[in-house]
Amino acid sequence: MGSANHNLFFRLGLISVIALAVGFLLDAPGWTLAIALLVWSILELRRFRQLSNWVHNNDDQAELPESKGRWGELFDGLSRLQRRQNSRETLLRGVIDRFQQSSSALPDAIIIIDRNNNMEWWNETASRLLGLRPLTDRGRPVMNLLRDPRFIRYYNRGQYTDPITLPSPVKSEFSIQYQITRFGDGDRLLVARDVSRLIRLEQTRQDFVANASHELRTPLTVIRGYLETFLDNEMPQHMQRGLKAMQQQARRMENLVSDLLLLSRLEASQAVSSEQPIQIHSILRHILDAAKELGRDKQQNFKLEMDQKFDLCGQEVELHSAFSNLVFNAVRYTQTGGDISIRWWVDAKGGHFAVTDNGPGIESIHLPRLTERFYRVDESRSSASGGTGLGLAIVKHVLVRHGGELTINSKLNQGSTFCCHFPTEMLSHQDDNDLVKIS
Numbered sequence: 537m538g539s540a541n542h543n544l545f546f547r548l549g550l551i552s553v554i555a556l557a558v559g560f561l562l563d564a565p566g567w568t569l570a571i572a573l574l575v576w577s578i579l580e581l582r583r584f585r586q587l588s589n590w591v592h593n594n595d596d597q598a599e600l601p602e603s604k605g606r607w608g609e610l611f612d613g614l615s616r617l618q619r620r621q622n623s624r625e626t627l628l629r630g631v632i633d634r635f636q637q638s639s640s641a642l643p644d645a646i647i648i649i650d651r652n653n654n655m656e657w658w659n660e661t662a663s664r665l666l667g668l669r670p671l672t673d674r675g676r677p678v679m680n681l682l683r684d685p686r687f688i689r690y691y692n693r694g695q696y697t698d699p700i701t702l703p704s705p706v707k708s709e710f711s712i713q714y715q716i717t718r719f720g721d722g723d724r725l726l727v728a729r730d731v732s733r734l735i736r737l738e739q740t741r742q743d744f745v746a747n748a749s750h751e752l753r754t755p756l757t758v759i760r761g762y763l764e765t766f767l768d769n770e771m772p773q774h775m776q777r778g779l780k781a782m783q784q785q786a787r788r789m790e791n792l793v794s795d796l797l798l799l800s801r802l803e804a805s806q807a808v809s810s811e812q813p814i815q816i817h818s819i820l821r822h823i824l825d826a827a828k829e830l831g832r833d834k835q836q837n838f839k840l841e842m843d844q845k846f847d848l849c850g851q852e853v854e855l856h857s858a859f860s861n862l863v864f865n866a867v868r869y870t871q872t873g874g875d876i877s878i879r880w881w882v883d884a885k886g887g888h889f890a891v892t893d894n895g896p897g898i899e900s901i902h903l904p905r906l907t908e909r910f911y912r913v914d915e916s917r918s919s920a921s922g923g924t925g926l927g928l929a930i931v932k933h934v935l936v937r938h939g940g941e942l943t944i945n946s947k948l949n950q951g952s953t954f955c956c957h958f959p960t961e962m963l964s965h966q967d968d969n970d971l972v973k974i975s
Contacts (some may be wrong), residue, residue: 752789862891890953
């Protein structure tokens with residue numbers, strides 16, 4: 537920059553000196569200097585106009601005008617910058633083209649959503665799976681096109697740890713799994729994949745389990761009926777002990793069949809077909825009475841605490857099964873004279889149902905697997921308690937269908953707390969605002 541300014545002043549000074557010398561010879565130094573400077577200015581303005589026209593009308597391919605001297609050096613420098621810029625643009629365009637080609641080859645739909653929830657870009661698979669149209673849908677809010685209330689609820693919650701599976705907006709017989717990931721400054725990446733084949737395979741498995749469980753009911757009923765008949769008659773004591781053990785195991789098998797049938801039905805869909813207000817306070821009182829009867833020989837201490845201002849929406853049979861499983865587990869595994877607390881409350885995050893006991897507790901290594909089918913912390917203890925090993929799996933699926941989640945806090949020899957969390961949209965308001973405690 538300093539060298540360019542030096543050359544400029546040197547050339548201007550040289551022109552002025554020559555003009556003055558010629559002017560003195562012609563006895564008109566002022567006019568000669570003025571004319572020389574005017575000609576110099578016109579030439580400079582002409583080159584500047586050439587550069588200005590190139591800048592304003594440049595299509596990234598036009599060549600810079602030819603020139604000499606300082607302007608030639610400037611044009612050469614700009615030409616080199618232009619070539620480097622074109623090279624970078626070509627490289628970036630190639631990268632973008634390869635990304636678009638590779639994303640188009642993916643079987644999954646990919647949608648980029650900006651901070652304002654508008655769709656910026658998507659691949660060809662998204663157009664095919666979700667029916668998006670590039671000419672009319674680009675820049676539109678994603679919730680205007682994917683209008684399923686369950687997707688809108690999932691999107692607005694902002695908790696994208698687990699995906700959600702819903703019918704395709706294009707063909708309802710297909711199932712689409714949605715997974716959202718945050719990136720950048722409030723942007724989101726939506727990945728949708730066709731899981732129809734997996735759903736059909738899972739449905740086949742569920743149908744097999746359901747049919748097998750249903751077929752087991754009849755022979756079990758017959759076996760239990762004959763066992764009861766035999767036990768009503770006089771027979772040797774050793775035979776009575778055997779028949780009672782057979783009756784106990786038959787009853788356990790019936791409970792297992794019932795749980796398998798319920799779990800198969802819950803797995804059939806990820807959302808309840810209709811959400812009706814239920815009287816959670818009445819349900820919890822009935823569960824408490826059943827829990828006291830179940831633990832009658834243990835003389836356990838129960839406490840029920842309920843927020844009377846809110847009820848819950850959903851399927852009453854499913855929620856009753858989930859809540860009773862948690863309470864009955866606490867009864868089975870809490871020692872004689874132990875304390876069991878049942879609580880329902882509502883805060884800004886939603887509704888919460890918790891069962892707390894001071895039983896033996898669970899080691900942390902087992903907590904992540906407790907909701908798996910037939911997973912047992914202690915095989916002998918679980919069998920003796922009469923549990924089927926499906927209770928917490930049922931709880932998990934009921935909560936998923938109601939948009940909730942299960943959290944487990946437990947420490948060895950200090951007790952456990954199982955808590956069900958429901959979103960605010962699953963609550964129904966009551967006029968009463970009392971907190972009832974029942975012991």
